Amino acid sequence: MQRLPIRSLAGLAAIGVLALTGCGTGTVAPADGPAATGAGRTIPAQEVMRLTQVHEETGMTLLEGPVLDEDGNLFVVDVTAPEGEPKVMRVDVAKKTSQKVHTDGRGAYTSAQFSPYDGRLYLTDFAHGEIVSLAPDGGDPRTFFSRKVAGARMNPDDIAFDEEGDLYVSDSRGLAEGRELGRVVRIDRDGKKAAVLADKLAATNGISFDEDHRGLWISELTRNRISYLLLDREGGVASRHTAIRYDGGVAQTDSIAVDADGNLYQGLHGRPAMAVFDRYGEHLATVEVPADAAEGLESATNVAITPGGTTAYMTVSGPSGGYLYTFEALAEGIRQSNGG
Template sequence: MRRLPIPPLAQLATIGLLALTGCGTQTGGTAADAATATGAVRTVHAQKVMRLTKVHQETGMTLLEGPVFDEDGQLLVVDVTAPAGDRKVLRVDVREKTSRMFHTDDRGTYTSAQFSPYDGRVYLTDFSHGEIVSLAPDGSDPRTFFSGEVDGARMNPDDLAFDQEGNLFVSDSRGMSEGKPTGRVVRIGRDGQKATVLADGLSAPNGISFDADYRGLWFSELTEDRISYLLLDGEGGVASRHTAIRVDGGIAQTDSIAVDADGNLYQALHGRPAMAVYSEHGERLATVEVPARAAEGLESATNVAITPGGRKAYMTVSGPDGGYLYTFDALAEGIRQSNGG
């Protein structure tokens, strides 16, 4: 198959689509402890589970995102570039290695998925239309949860995270205006009525996740290859903000973020089928990657879901060879912050 280039950001913006797992190599102790003790960065080779999608003729690509486990242990995955009527959200049985349609429609460009702790529904970000849509746990009853402008500008919602009360925190991955970055982090109340900008002037913010204790938010900026931290004030606002980690990604860019029970960050890479793993103190602990023999037709690892209460991780990987699930052993157990978003 002819190798398709990764579309530049300008092209993705034009079509309204921001681009947006198997065992590890260590079995004794925790990987984080070992990496910290030796100062070495481990390489974890993920193993293929299955191919979920092929490149769509209508859109010229496939891009898997937003893996999230439901209460039955089934994995929901979104296909950002699926055309109208195709499988925009898939429900995957990772044990049986089967998948089926969970949701489709004629307009959505869905870039992430997560279940609300408040009402139990699954929420999807529609990047192209600036909306957040919710579905019943079985995929029925689609509703528009939020639409319209925030502080005078429509969002390009990319990833999302829920706090413990069910309020939403969204990376608004807007681009540039008059040469200045206009991306934002937005908080939306759980009733969908009030939206507040928590951070602005950001360069295409993408990944977003609470830390393990819900004290603050990690978020990445795609076009700056950096991860920042928002310390929250407990009253719906921000106490402080700082750049926490600068990611040496080379040609790859920072995509989605997940956080495990030990507070480690799993930073997905757009432009390379790999993830960089950091401690909460910014130490590079590991690189999770697709083995070289399989990586030729794969170009991005966009996100990961770690089995709640377990260490089995499932990473979404895409490229001209299609959209795949790969698996690996995470450094610590999965929690809500490593399940969707």
């Protein structure tokens, strides 16, 4: 595909870093679902540290990920980092330090996930329609997948792995044109087979398995809609329905994570906050950056919850820079709690 200037990529990422909703097989999704009502309680988030400043070369910074490995190490990506600056970083939250893990002159990485199959760190390159992988220490970069799927190149945003290591990817095609061309794509763990599970979506963004891997939660950025895809035994879509329609004003639905109780943590672009719903769509809580710290912060894209614990780490960005915030989640973290 034609390579876009990174400033343009930054704009695309900022206005639409993914959304997802599926067209199920054998079902027709309603145009609208029940709107999320009630504010729930407010959970204040506390600043851990500033990780990045606005890059002169790209005019912004946009933190994504984040993801915890089996040893509890936290990894974060910066979508708009230029060559030489950390595009993937490892964060020591206790010492409040960060270390560059990977940089290159090409990728615009919008998410990171560890594979349960080979243990490597997988990154989505939104700009170039590729998925790349790294060794856990950031070395040995490989292109895992770069082909067209059903005749069209992807704009991959987020990834959810099933228990066998197959990838479920939110494809945000059509974002730049404002067209509903988004998809959910399944890629086998060897990168040899790919299939479209859902299409005609409005900037597919967040994607995460539910707590028992029966189905996928997906969000559409430009529809502010969260849908549920029930999967069959072969990993295909058995049914799909609109589950939550979020009335966020200027804020849009970004990435999704799920805790051990099945609660959804919905990141927001356009507001430094995160909405928390239960599996039935009840709005349980809103995680917010305190008002006196929110100036210059425009999004809370994603979250990772410590496995077996309730400490959550949220990526927050804006003209003031890219920050890591923490809060207490409503339930313990699991693999699905690394935001997808």
